[in-house]
Amino acid sequence: MFESLFQKSIIDILPKVRGKYLKNVPLSKHTWFGVGGPAEVMFIPQDIDDLSHFLINKPYNIPLSIIGGGSNLLVRDGGVPGVVLKLDSPYFRRYEIKDDCIKCYAGMKNIDLKKIFLNNGIGGLEFLCSIPGHIGGSIKTNAGCFGKCIKDVLVSAEIMDSTGKLKTVYPDDLKLSYRHSLFPDDWIIVSITLKAEKADAKSIMETLDKQKEYRIKNQPYNEKTAGSTFKNPEGLKAWELIKKSGCDKLQIGGAKVSEKHCNFLINTGKATAEDIENLGNLIVEKVKENTSITLEWEVKKIGINK
Ligand SMILES: Cc1cc2nc3c(=O)[nH]c(=O)nc-3n(C[C@H](O)[C@H](O)[C@H](O)COP(=O)(O)OP(=O)(O)OC[C@H]3O[C@@H](n4cnc5c(N)ncnc54)[C@H](O)[C@@H]3O)c2cc1C
Incomplete structure (x- = not known):
């Protein structure tokens, strides 16, 4: 744990806040892979002013990482030094509907949008409900x-x-492209406003049901995974390259390639983050050997090795 490394807790030198500081928080409980060491400190700001006060007064040499729902994250086994920010207070889980737009705060779970869409006849955004994680x-x-x-x-x-x-x-500032944005790493997303369409509850429900059915049929469901491990190279499918390179049955320790979709890595229950990272790196190596293509990780890796 970090305390033995650092002697004193860094909380002693962090600014006084109205939100919560939590020490040595096991990040395995905050990520879908269910692996990884602790956050030295987790900060849950009470509201926007609390967050601003923290950022203005935080000693510059204490690293800050941000997590959402942890569904696209591999936290290494040695944990994350410094502060891990999670926008997890009620303030950051709100939404506002205005005209044909919905403003969602960053800590909202995507799945919680389902009820809001159904109750308010909001369509065109159903795809978001089936993506794990937060706004x-x-x-x-x-x-x-x-x-x-x-x-x-x-x-x-x-x-x-x-x-x-x-x-x-605005969208033009962010240069959003396939699984990528131009957000500098020290920008914290506080809220987003999305354009919606009017729709009736029946058609929204039909779309949601179809999406769920597709996922259950084609992807690992209720498993410890972080979704697609690698981005699709332009014009190609990562899973096809993985299969073609003979990697679809690979396993290292408790980490294995999903039998249902070989671009998903699974923690079978006893995996370490190292098992998962090594398995991913082995796939990159073998795909490169077989196809000359270098797969790029879609899953974000944070923290230090044990
Ligand atoms: C079963 C499964 C299926 C999936 N299917 C899809 C899919 O169909 N399509 C798809 O796109 N993805 C999919 N994913 C991946 C994942 O759900 C998405 O990438 C999701 O948007 C990540 O959100 P999160 O809140 O969990 O982010 P996290 O995993 O917590 O973080 C991801 C990145 O976002 C940053 N971040 C998080 N919150 C903030 C914030 N407030 N401000 C600044 N930076 C922030 C983190 O620092 C990190 O770099 C799937 C994952 C799983 C487990």
Whole structure:
């Protein structure tokens, strides 16, 4: 644990806040892979002013990482030094509907949008409900599925920079592309406004049901995974390259390639982050050997090795 390394807790030198500081938080409980060491400190700001106050007064040499729902993250076994920010207070889980737009705060779970869409007749955004994770993470990764991604529906986003200043940015500023955005790493996404369409509850429910059915049939469901491990190289499918290179049955320790979709890696229960990272790296190596193509990780890796 970090305390033995650092003697004193860094909480002693962090600014006083109204939100919560939590020490040595096991990040395995905050990520879908269910692996990884602790956050030295997790900070859950109470609201936007609390977050701004923290950023203005945080000693510059204490590293800050941001997590959302942890569905696209591999946290290494040695954990994450410094502060891990999670926008997990009620303030950051709100939404506002105005005209044909919905403003969602970054800590909202995508799945919670389902009820809001059904109750308010909001359509055109159903794809988001089936993507695990939180709103903030969705825009950072320009999440998408079923032929749509955040880029197609984004009106604007509110971000806070590392000096605690809030500003509004627009799609053109962000250069959203396939699973990528131009958000500098020290920008914190606070909220996003999405363009919606009017729809009736029956058609929304039909779309949601079809999406769920597709996922259950074609992807690992209720498994410890972080979704697609590698981005699709332009014009190609990562899973096809993985299969063609004979990697679809690989296993290292408790980490294995999913039998249902070979671009998904699974923690079978006893995997370490190292098992998962090594398995991913082995796939990259073998695909390169067989096809000359270098797969790029879609899953984000944070923290230090044990
Ligand atoms: C079973 C399964 C299926 C999946 N299917 C899809 C799919 O169909 N399409 C798809 O696009 N993805 C898919 N994913 C991947 C994942 O759900 C998405 O990438 C999701 O948008 C990540 O959101 P998150 O909140 O979990 O982010 P995290 O995993 O917590 O973080 C991802 C990145 O976003 C950053 N981040 C998070 N919140 C903020 C914030 N507020 N401000 C700034 N940066 C932030 C983190 O620092 C990190 O770099 C799937 C994952 C799983 C487990």
